[in-house]
Amino acid sequence: MTVDRDPLSHGLWAASAPPAPKTAPLIGDTRTDVAVVGAGYTGLSAALHLAEAGASVVVLEAAGIGYGGSGRNVGLVNAGLWLPPDEVVRRMGAGDGERLIGALGEGPDLVFESIGQHGIACEPVRAGTLHCAVGRGGERDLERRHAQWAARGAPVRLLRGDEARTAIGSDAYGAALLDARAGTIQPLAYARGLATAAIATGAVIHEASPVTACTERGPHMRLETALGAVTAAHVILATNAYTGGLWGELRTELAGLPYFNLATAPLSDVALGSVLPGKQGAWDTRQILSSFRLDAAGRLVVGSVGALRGASRAAHRNWARRTLARIFPQLGPIDFEYEWYGTIGMTTDALPRFHRMGRVLGISGYNGRGIAPGTVFGKALARYLLHGEALPLPETPFARILLRRVREQVYEHGAGIAHALGERF
Numbered sequence: 001m002t003v004d005r006d007p008l009s010h011g012l013w014a015a016s017a018p019p020a021p022k023t024a025p026l027i028g029d030t031r032t033d034v035a036v037v038g039a040g041y042t043g044l045s046a047a048l049h050l051a052e053a054g055a056s057v058v059v060l061e062a063a064g065i066g067y068g069g070s071g072r073n074v075g076l077v078n079a080g081l082w083l084p085p086d087e088v089v090r091r092m093g094a095g096d097g098e099r100l101i102g103a104l105g106e107g108p109d110l111v112f113e114s115i116g117q118h119g120i121a122c123e124p125v126r127a128g129t130l131h132c133a134v135g136r137g138g139e140r141d142l143e144r145r146h147a148q149w150a151a152r153g154a155p156v157r158l159l160r161g162d163e164a165r166t167a168i169g170s171d172a173y174g175a176a177l178l179d180a181r182a183g184t185i186q187p188l189a190y191a192r193g194l195a196t197a198a199i200a201t202g203a204v205i206h207e208a209s210p211v212t213a214c215t216e217r218g219p220h221m222r223l224e225t226a227l228g229a230v231t232a233a234h235v236i237l238a239t240n241a242y243t244g245g246l247w248g249e250l251r252t253e254l255a256g257l258p259y260f261n262l263a264t265a266p267l268s269d270v271a272l273g274s275v276l277p278g279k280q281g282a283w284d285t286r287q288i289l290s291s292f293r294l295d296a297a298g299r300l301v302v303g304s305v306g307a308l309r310g311a312s313r314a315a316h317r318n319w320a321r322r323t324l325a326r327i328f329p330q331l332g333p334i335d336f337e338y339e340w341y342g343t344i345g346m347t348t349d350a351l352p353r354f355h356r357m358g359r360v361l362g363i364s365g366y367n368g369r370g371i372a373p374g375t376v377f378g379k380a381l382a383r384y385l386l387h388g389e390a391l392p393l394p395e396t397p398f399a400r401i402l403l404r405r406v407r408e409q410v411y412e413h414g415a416g417i418a419h420a421l422g423e424r425f
């Protein structure tokens with residue numbers, strides 16, 4: 001399956017991304033230093049950095065490049081995790097926590113440097129992001145985040161009153177945290193660009209090649225697909241929230257949170273003068289959050305928690321229309337031209353997971369913040385295999401989520417009900 005067939009899987013991003021590099025399914029047996037399973041940011045960044053260092057690498061992708069979260073997301077390239085940095089330290093301890101915050105704080109640097117270095121055409125805009133405060137509680141949240149990042153020397157600024165209203169183009173929010181490290185990209189185009197760069201550097205990518213078996217063969221691992229097999233010294237498992245049954249343990253520690261996006265027609269020049277005039281990507285402090293950003297054509301992309309299926313699909317669409325009318329009344333009546341959704345991998349403590357299963361290494365569970373982390377962790381996995389360099393994330397034991405499927409149903413149907421009932425921003 002490529003990323004283009006289902007209009008609800010990749011929507012606008014499939015319509016506006018440059019074509020993917022041509023690849024073929026794996027046929028026959030091959031050997032390589034490292035086999036990577038999954039062609040999202042984690043797998044592609046690992047493949048690129050391994051190939052740059054001269055290692056042979058084969059990427060096996062079940063569907064198409066960027067088929068998972070990497071081709072469906074909002075495109076907000078953020079620094080750090082969803083958790084405020086002090087909370088990361090509280091959960092991980094000072095040593096591990098600060099190391100992770102440091103590595104992910106610099107994550108957008110790596111993303112935008114990679115885009116520049118490899119000439120990736122993915123609509124990069126490094127104008128920062130705006131985290132928008134809902135009510136006094138939201139402002140207090142942003143004050144804490146601002147203080148914690150500022151104490152670590154990050155270029156963050158808390159905008160209030162008119163400054164916030166002008167930056168967002170809306171009276172709906174009283175404050176916003178501007179993080180100058182961050183920015184936006186066209187996410188599927190970034191994944192395709194990483195793949196093109198990895199291939200140019202010597203990596204081999206096979207799409208339409210789901211791995212169906214993974215077995216140890218002496219000092220090697222053997223990965224099987226329908227038509228071929230790869231024998232590798234090491235395996236990087238980069239399947240994240242799209243992990244299937246083969247690595248069931250990995251899947252059972254991630255609860256899938258659905259998230260959808262709708263994109264308007266390109267806005268008029270007048271509207272573009274007031275809606276996010278600085279071209280920052282934005283999201284708000286609500287638990288069932290709203291995100292909004294512009295693409296290069298001037299379309300406004302609005303998103304929130306939920307899956308565009310069943311009865312909820314209409315509820316989410318109506319919610320998006322009402323929400324945009326409330327946040328940006330200057331837009332007038334709104335038509336959506338694209339809609340799509342995907343699955344975010346959530347962990348119980350909102351921290352990512354690193355597992356070593358013999359010769360198989362995997363990092364996953366980015367909790368909705370995976371563009372910079374996927375790129376950083378892919379590089380870190382490559383350097384770990386190449387040079388034995390420590391990863392910025394300690395190894396974690398498997399921790400199955402209790403009642404995971406119930407939790408997933410609550411996420412999906414709870415968001416549908418909240419949006420149908422007119423949950424406001």
Ligand SMILES: Cc1cc2nc3c(=O)[nH]c(=O)nc-3n(C[C@H](O)[C@H](O)[C@H](O)COP(=O)(O)OP(=O)(O)OC[C@H]3O[C@@H](n4cnc5c(N)ncnc54)[C@H](O)[C@@H]3O)c2cc1C
Nearest residue numbers: 038040041042062068069070073074075076211342370371
């Ligand atoms: C709707 C949505 C909005 C988001 N918004 C943002 C955002 O604005 N900013 C941000 O930073 N992050 C965001 N995220 C999170 C981010 O997209 C992910 O964390 C990130 O893309 C994960 O990258 P990955 O490479 O680890 O995994 P993925 O991109 O999910 O790739 C996993 C790949 O593994 C493949 N695979 C699975 N099983 C097999 C198998 N057996 N054999 C071969 N291949 C297999 C899948 O087909 C898939 O292509 C969002 C996610 C979603 C879904």
